[in-house]
Amino acid sequence: MAVSWRRGAKVVALLGSAVVLTVLTQVGGLILLLTAWVARLRRWPVGLSLLTFLAVYGLATAVVVPPLAKLGGRDRLPCLVGKGETYGAVNPLLCMLNRNYARPEARTALAALAGHMAEAYPATVTRYLDAGFPFFDGFPLPPHLSHRDGLKVDLAYLYRERSGAPVSDGTASPIGYWAYEGPKSGEARPCAGYRRANLRWDFDVLQPLATRRADPVRTAEMLRWLTTEGRAFGVKKILLEPHLKARWAPDVDMIRFQGCRAARHDDHLHLELSKAN
Ligand SMILES: [Zn+2]
Structure with missing residues (x-):
């Protein structure tokens, strides 16, 4: 029971963070959910998951988002x-x-x-x-x-x-x-x-x-x-x-x-x- 309660709290925290990141950055929430999904499959510890999220978010913001945005008419x-x-x-x-x-x-x-x-x-x-x-x-x-x-x-x-x-x-x-x-x-x-x-x-x-x-x-x-x-x-x-x-x-x-x-x-x-x- 305690385990499932803890798991529920984690899911709520993850979804809440994804909403906040979407409101602040548009793409951050999606990147967070994808990173969390991979981290769960690979059973990564929290620290590694967080670092991976930051690295993927940084890379996406610097390199991936600008050309994709350009395709949609935004500079x-x-x-x-x-x-x-x-x-x-x-x-x-x-x-x-x-x-x-x-x-x-x-x-x-x-x-x-x-x-x-x-x-x-x-x-x-x-x-x-x-x-x-x-x-x-x-x-x-x-x-x-x-x-x-x-x-x-x-x-x-x-x-x-x-x-x-x-x-x-x-x-x-x-x-x-x-x-x-x-x-x-x-x-x-x-x-x-x-x-x-x-x-x-x-x-x-x-x-x-x-x-x-x-x-x-x-x-x-x-x-x-x-x-x-x-x-x-x-x-x-x-x-x-x-x-x-x-x-x-x-x-x-x-x-x-x-x-x-x-x-x-x-x-x-x-x-x-x-x-x-
Ligand atoms: Zn204004």
Whole structure:
């Protein structure tokens, strides 16, 4: 009885881990289940099974997933920023989790935006946050409600140090999210008092850790480019909190409020593109 209880608990733990890995990485859950199946057939100890999973996951992420994703119309966005390059992932973890895939038109638009920013403000590096998973239109990228077709990419703002010195490459938090540019007194607060279920996490405890603030000049220029020249690259819509739109890009139609149900958009901007014909 005790043995079967233990076995049941192991199966639940394995399936739970597979669900978490699928939510985080799309392919990790499947790789975990395949590794566990082989490990069971071969009667491998837990340590060897775990190492095998990590090795197979790493190999798949680096070598197998990118060409397969390409067949389905998704490109892997550049992860690290090499010499002479102008954009990359906010954190290599994003790439290890396979959350840096997008359609080729999104990649082209990002490269053009980053090229412009680096030309207008030399040494400026543009950083993207969550983009999309490698496979299947319609497969969600939690916790985002709409990143499911390779045409949505979150972008980091550009930042200044507390002294006012511009940060050429870097964000206010290690993952780019959760360091909020909250509304000042007198600015719009459309979700004040909103009580229904929502993803507007405030993470108050994290806010004192962020010492950098958004650079209004360069972030406004980023929005200006996206909503003007960016149209030719398929930029369709940007989501941003109303008080930041009022500060950085007032009266620009393409910049919308995401509503009170979705995550806050005063720590990043959400970019949506049209599918190229
Ligand atoms: Zn987004």
